[in-house]
Amino acid sequence: MIIAANWKQYLSPKEENELLLEFGSSLKLHPKQELWIFPSLYSLMCLSKLAKALDMPVTIGAQDIAPTLDGALTGGIRADFIRGELVLIGHSERRKIFHEKITDIKKKLQVSLDANKRVILCVGEKKPISDEEIIEQLQTELDAYKEVIDGRKEQVIIAYEPWWAIGGNKTPTVQTIQKVIKLLHKLGFAQVLYGGSVDPHTIGKIVCPELAGFLIGRASTTMTVLQAILDQLTEM
């Protein structure tokens, strides 16, 4: 099971460094649990080097990527320059706050897949709607990426992250999550993660055997909280 920790910009570079070391010395991953960490882009290189030097059982990935390999892009970080094999694309916070459009995400997918990265592509509805509407919207959303992804689906992991479920304490029901996974499997995506308000209180209600894992924000920035989630997952 994949546990993907999205640290966003919660921690200072010093705290990120310390948390990685704390994970290395004390976090108990159970057999079949795999830890992926997405630190701030500022710390990406440093933490990748640290994890490698200490031979830690963790994969470090990038929270975002520039939509082009063009040199003339102030503030951009090129997919072919970053360390590590994992890239997170299409997160709802990028879409809401940075106004990223489907066309931007397509470009990010293109450059990342061309650079042989594995991509976690976030998809999900903006507000609570019926299961039928969710399926319809997801189908349309994924259709838009089809030409870029087709033929390279094994490089893409989908994170089902309803926008309304992120950063709070509300989640969809496990039945809705299962319907979404069924659709995504049918569309040829073998691995599906769920993300949005995953914590020790919600995890028991949303876990199901079809899920490949979870994308966890706030709850992944404290060792004891993340450990509580990992422990609960093994008991289920």
Ligand code: PGA
């Ligand atoms: P959250 O964030 O776990 O804090 O809701 C998840 C995400 O944004 O990926």
